[in-house]
Structures are given as structure tokens and as C-alpha cells.
Amino acid sequence: xxxxxxxxxxxxxxxxxxxxxxxxxxxxxxxxxxxxxxxxxxxxxxxxxxxxxxxxxxxxxxxxxxxxxxxxxxxxxxxxxxxxxxxxxxxxxxxxxxxxxxxxxxxxxxxxxxxxxxxxxxxxxxxxxxxxxxxxxxxxxxxxxxxxxxxxxxxxxxxxxxxxxxxxxxxxxxxxxxxxxxxxxxxxxxxxxxxxxxxxxxxxxxxxxxxxxxxxxxxxxxxxxxxxxxxxxxxxxxxxxxxxxxxxxxxxxxxxxxxxxxxxxxxxxxxxxxxxxxxxxxxxxxxxxxxxxxxxxxxxxxxxxxxxxxxxxxxxxxxxxxxxxxxxxxxxxxxxxxxxxxxxxxxxxxxxxxxxxxxxxxxxxxxxxxxxxxxxxxxxxxxxxxxxxx
Amino acid sequence: xxxxxxxxxxxxxxxxxxxxxxxxxxxxxxxxxxxxxxxxxxxxxxxxxxxxxxxxxxxxxxxxxxxxxxxxxxxxxxxxxxxxxxxxxxxxxxxxxxxxxxxxxxxxxxxxxxxxxxxxxxxxxxxxxxxxxxxxxxxxxxxxxxxxxxxxxxxxxxxxxxxxxxxxxxxxxxxxxxxxxxxxxxxxxxxxxxxxx
Numbered sequence: 213x214x215x216x217x218x219x220x221x222x223x224x225x226x227x228x229x230x231x232x233x234x235x236x237x238x239x240x241x242x243x244x245x246x247x248x249x250x251x252x253x254x255x256x257x258x259x260x261x262x263x264x265x266x267x268x269x270x271x272x273x274x275x276x277x278x279x280x281x282x283x284x285x286x287x288x289x290x291x292x293x294x295x296x297x298x299x300x301x302x303x304x305x306x307x308x309x310x311x312x313x314x315x316x317x318x319x320x321x322x323x324x325x326x327x328x329x330x331x332x333x334x335x336x337x338x339x340x341x342x343x344x345x346x347x348x349x350x351x352x353x354x355x356x357x358x359x360x361x362x363x364x365x366x367x368x369x370x371x372x373x374x375x376x377x378x379x380x381x382x383x384x385x386x387x388x389x390x391x392x393x394x395x396x397x398x399x400x401x402x403x404x405x406x407x408x409x410x411x412x413x414x415x416x417x418x419x420x421x422x423x424x425x426x427x428x429x430x431x432x433x434x435x436x437x438x439x440x441x442x443x444x445x446x447x448x449x450x451x452x453x454x455x456x457x458x459x460x461x462x463x464x465x466x467x468x469x470x471x472x473x474x475x476x477x478x479x480x481x482x483x484x485x486x487x488x489x490x491x492x493x494x495x496x497x498x499x500x501x502x503x504x505x506x507x508x509x510x511x512x513x514x515x516x517x518x519x520x521x522x523x524x525x526x527x528x529x530x531x532x533x534x535x536x537x538x539x540x541x542x543x544x545x546x547x548x549x550x551x552x553x554x555x556x557x558x559x560x561x562x563x564x565x566x567x568x569x570x571x572x573x574x575x576x577x578x579x580x581x582x583x584x585x586x587x588x589x590x591x592x593x594x595x596x597x598x599x600x601x602x
Numbered sequence: 603x604x605x606x607x608x609x610x611x612x613x614x615x616x617x618x619x620x621x622x623x624x625x626x627x628x629x630x631x632x633x634x635x636x637x638x639x640x641x642x643x644x645x646x647x648x649x650x651x652x653x654x655x656x657x658x659x660x661x662x663x664x665x666x667x668x669x670x671x672x673x674x675x676x677x678x679x680x681x682x683x684x685x686x687x688x689x690x691x692x693x694x695x696x697x698x699x700x701x702x703x704x705x706x707x708x709x710x711x712x713x714x715x716x717x718x719x720x721x722x723x724x725x726x727x728x729x730x731x732x733x734x735x736x737x738x739x740x741x742x743x744x745x746x747x748x749x750x751x752x753x754x755x756x757x758x759x760x761x762x763x764x765x766x767x768x769x770x771x772x773x774x775x776x777x778x779x780x781x782x783x784x785x786x787x788x789x790x791x792x793x794x795x796x797x798x799x
Contacts, residue, residue, distance in 0.1 A: 216632075216635055216636045216639045216645065242651070328651075329651060330651075381648075381651035382648075382674050383674075385648055385649060385651060386646060386647075386648045386674065387631075387632050387635050387645075387646070387647045387648060388635070388644075388645060388646045388647075388671070389639050389644065389645065481674050482674075484672035484673075484674070485672055485673055485674065485675065487672065488672045488673065565651065567675050567676050568675055569675045569676070569678055570673060570675055571678075
């Protein structure tokens with residue numbers, strides 16, 4: 213059924229159809245309405261076999277889900293920004309315990325200074341936790357990928373938490389037509405969660421046990437292997453899901469070009485506009501294309517290398533910082549391109565919700581295309597500034 | 603405007619709503635997003651995001667297109683601007699970036715001539731006393747439905763019937779829906795008359 217809904221409802225509706233057993237969260241802007249909608253659905257009796265728990269903090273919410281997931285429940289939470297990093301201690305544990313918790317991160321800047329607006333710094337801070345990270349471009353994709361998240365996370369070859377990243381406000385609060393999924397489609401695609409092991413009162417188990425030096429390393433190596441295996445599992449799931457829904461978002465990456473001199477690499481909602489600008493430039497005979505990175509963990513280095521093989525200049529649109537180094541996406545792209553020589557531009561845009569107008573996108577791409585700017589790291593859409601420390 | 607789309611050429615209509623927190627600027631954009639969708643268009647509406655308080659100036663945005671909408675930046679060059687509160691004139695740069703052939707419609711009691719003088723612009727500017735109309739129909743100075751009716755009356759971006767149907771579904775309270783529909787009709791007819799199309 214096609215309906216005009218807000219992004220947060222699109223997520224809540226899809227989560228409901230995935231039949232979670234425990235939803236636990238703590239409110240934080242701009243995520244709040246996701247769990248608010250789920251709480252309302254729970255109160256209306258639309259969620260069967262499901263506990264909805266409001267925790268006392270994000271730390272508590274993640275901890276409750278660790279317990280619930282270890283007991284064999286299908287679990288969901290959503291958070292943003294400070295909430296996510298408050299969860300971080302628990303989430304590293306969840307990943308190490310191999311608990312397939314699915315979470316939506318409504319991407320928002322980190323403090324300080326306080327900002328409730330969108331960028332990718334929060335999820336990037338969780339980059340190394342052992343959590344699968346997928347970034348969506350629009351609300352249809354966000355809606356569609358919720359069942360994929362559960363299926364991949366709970367796959368016995370994977371068993372890792374899954375973080376679906378959607379731009380806060382830009383997507384969560386956008387009101388637009390969505391093709392809402394039907395229960396039967398999800399039931400056919402997503403089997404009930406069948407945990408390989410689970411904690412019961414009859415069979416108590418220890419999760420996240422003490423691992424002295426003779427054991428620890430192997431556990432981490434096994435996690436690494438699981439994350440590597442997740443590549444194929446995600447691909448399989450996406451492929452099957454595309455054939456069922458008829459909506460194909462590509463694989464880990466998506467390119468809109470066969471041949472390009474300049475390629476823009478981007479993640480999240482900014483991709484659509486970049487693609488629109490590139491399309492317009494191609495009509496003018498300029499060879500420009502967009503490489504969308506959808507899966508960030510595991511990082512699709514082979515696909516990126518292949519997509520950029522014949523490209524001369526690469527523009528990486530960064531929505532996060534790794535202070536004192538290149539942006540986190542640039543680091544991945546450079547690593548994927550190791551041994552090749554290309555001009556790489558790191559362009560940081562839209563931190564803390566700074567709008568990226570179409571004109572700015574045109575300027576960024578055109579200047580690189582016309583060779584007017586030097587490669588390297590720079591901010592765009594930034595005012596003149598001066599540091600004042602008395 | 604949408605006639606062009608019906609003839610098969612590309613179209614993208616961008617609207618910016620100015621209001622004060624609590625006046626329903628977001629709902630105004632949302633109502634047209636649903637009405638446009640009902641007529642077969644792609645639509646996108648979104649608020650200026652933030653922790654707005656009641657009474658502070660706010661804006662919301664609407665795009666209607668015959669193609670999927672990929673632009674999620676704010677509306678910088680609107681085709682239409684709708685001002686829901688007369689006290690915003692002179693306080694907020696309501697005409698910022700408006701297209702040369704664009705149009706501004708304001709809830710403004712002193713008439714179009716006075717408004718045009720005040721804004722000192724060549725762009726088409728029309729006023730409507732939406733607060734008075736809202737007080738008559740709703741008993742409250744909530745002007746969002748009236749201003750949506752006025753915009754549709756001035757531009758015909760969606761059909762009046764589609765808008766009325768949308769409002770009927772929007773309000774759970776049937777009598778409130780009816781009152782708003784009457785308000786929309788009055789604002790629509792008034793503006794249609796003023797714009798003489």
C-alpha cells in the first residue's frame with residue numbers, strides 16, 4: 213500500500229511487521245518518534261509476543277536488549293548521537309557476545325557543542341564495534357531494509373548486531389509517499405529468530421566470559437571472520453529482497469555511471485542530490501558519476517576499487533570527522549585504492565545539520581571537474597571563522 | 603502549474619511556509635503533500651528542524667513533482683511563499699530567493715496593496731484576512747487550513763475537491779473537519795476571485 217508517511221513511521225511500521233519480541237529504548241531527538249510509534253502500536257495491541265520497555269537511559273536500553281537477545285528474543289532499539297555513544301560500552305559487548313540486536317540510528321551530530329541536527333559522527337564513532345552498518349538514501353530504502361537487517365543479523369553465519377543508519381530529520385522527519393510492506397511478504401522472507409544458543413532458567417549460560425590472553429584473540433578473530441562472511445549474507449539477502457519487492461538498491465554499493473572522469477563517493481540522503489547533479493552534468497557532456505556506499509561495515513573495498521578503476525578524480529563527501537586525520541569515509545576509500553594513483557578530494561559538508569544546497573553540490577563537483585581546486589582535505593559550506601582563546 | 607506536468611513536461615513546484623510555532627505551518631505543508639500525492643504526484647514536505655517554541659518564527663517546505671523527489675535541501679528559490687502570520691512581515695525575509703514569476707500569499711489584514719508596499723517588491727503578492735476567517739469558522743486564530751485553501755485558490759496546484767478530501771481524512775473529529783473544509787472553501791473562493799484565473 214502506498215501512503216504518505218514520515219520517515220520515523222516508515223521504520224516503526226517495518227519493525228512491527230518483523231515481529232520483535234523485545235523493544236527497548238530511551239527517547240532522544242531525532243529518533244524519539246520511531247519508538248514513540250512502536251510504543252503506540254504496542255499499546256494498541258498490534259505487537260503480539262512483544263515487550264515494550266522504556267529504559268532509564270540508553271545504557272540501560274542496550275543492556276536490557278543484551279539480556280533479552282541472549283534469552284533468544286528478537287530485539288530492536290533506536291537511538292541517536294549522545295544516546296548511541298552512551299550505549300557504546302554495551303554495544304561492544306553485544307557484538308562480542310554475538311547478539312543480533314537490530315538498531316536504527318537516526319544520525320545526529322555529537323556534542324560539544326550541542327547539536328540535535330544531522331551528520332554521521334555518531335555512527336562513525338561506533339565504526340569498530342563489530343556492528344554491521346548500512347546507510348540509507350531515502351525513506352523507502354530505510355523501510356525496506358528493516359527486514360533485511362533482522363535476517364542478516366540473525367543469520368547463523370553472521371550473528372552480529374546490525375545498525376541501520378538514516379539521516380536524522382532529513383529522513384526521519386520527511387513526509388513522503390512510501391510503498392509500505394505487507395505482512396505476508398516479510399513472513400516469507402524473514403524466518404522466526406532461531407538462536408543457536410539461548411539462555412534459559414533450565415540451562416544457564418555465560419555470555420561474554422572472561423577471556424585471558426590464551427583465548428581472547430581467537431574470539432576477536434572469529435568476530436572478524438563473521439563480519440567478513442556478512443558480505444555474502446548481505447548480498448544474498450538484498451538480492452532475494454529485491455526480487456520480492458521489485459526495488460533494487462544495488463549491492464553494497466551503487467553506481468550511476470559506466471564511465472566517469474570524476475566520481476563522487478557519498479553515503480546517506482545526500483547521495484540522491486549528488487546523483488541528480490551528476491546526471492545534469494553528464495547531459496552537458498561532463499563525465500561525472502556517483503558511487504553510493506551503502507554498506508560501510510563490512511566495507512566493500514573490492515567493489516569500491518572496481519567502481520573507481522577508470523576514474524581520475526574522486527570526491528569523498530564526508531559527513532563526519534576523524535579529528536587529526538582524513539575523514540572516516542576517505543580513509544576507507546584511500547585504503548581500497550591502495551597502489552593506484554588518483555586525485556582524491558575530501559570534502560566535509562553538512563556537519564551539525566548545516567544544509568547542503570544544490571548550488572553547493574554543483575560548485576563542489578564542478579570545481580573538481582574543471583581542475584580549479586587542489587586535492588586534499590577541505591570544508592565546504594563553512595563560514596569564515598577565528599578561534600578565540602583568551 | 604500542474605497542467606504543464608499533465609502535458610508531459612518536467613515539473614517541480616517548491617513552496618515555503620512561514621508561520622509561528624503552534625500555527626500549523628508543518629501541517630499546511632503536509633496537507634498539500636497528501637493532496638498532491640492523491641493526484642498522482644511525488645511529494646515531499648518537511649519542517650525546519652529544531653526545538654521550536656510556540657510563537658517563534660518557523661518555516662516548512664513542500665516539493666511537488668512528476669518525478670521522484672531527490673532534493674532534500676531547504677527550499678531556497680520557492681515558486682510560492684505562504685505567510686501565515688501578519689506579524690512576520692518585516693521580521694522575517696519572507697521573499698528570500700523567491701522566483702521572479704513566483705507568488706507570495708500572506709495572511710495580512712490591510713490588503714494586497716499595503717502588503718506590496720511594505721514588501722517593496724515586483725513579485726506577485728496577495729493578501730487574505732485568514733485570521734478573521736479562521737475566527738469565524740473555528741473560533742480560534744489557527745490559519746493553516748485557510749492559508750492552504752488560499753494557496754490552492756491562487757494557484758490551483760491541486761484541485762479543491764482533492765484538498766477537501768484530504769482535510770476530511772486528516773481530522774479525526776468530524777465536526778472539526780467540516781469546519782475546516784468550510785474555511786478552506788471560503789479562503790479558496792476569495793483568493794480565486796482576487797487572482798482572477
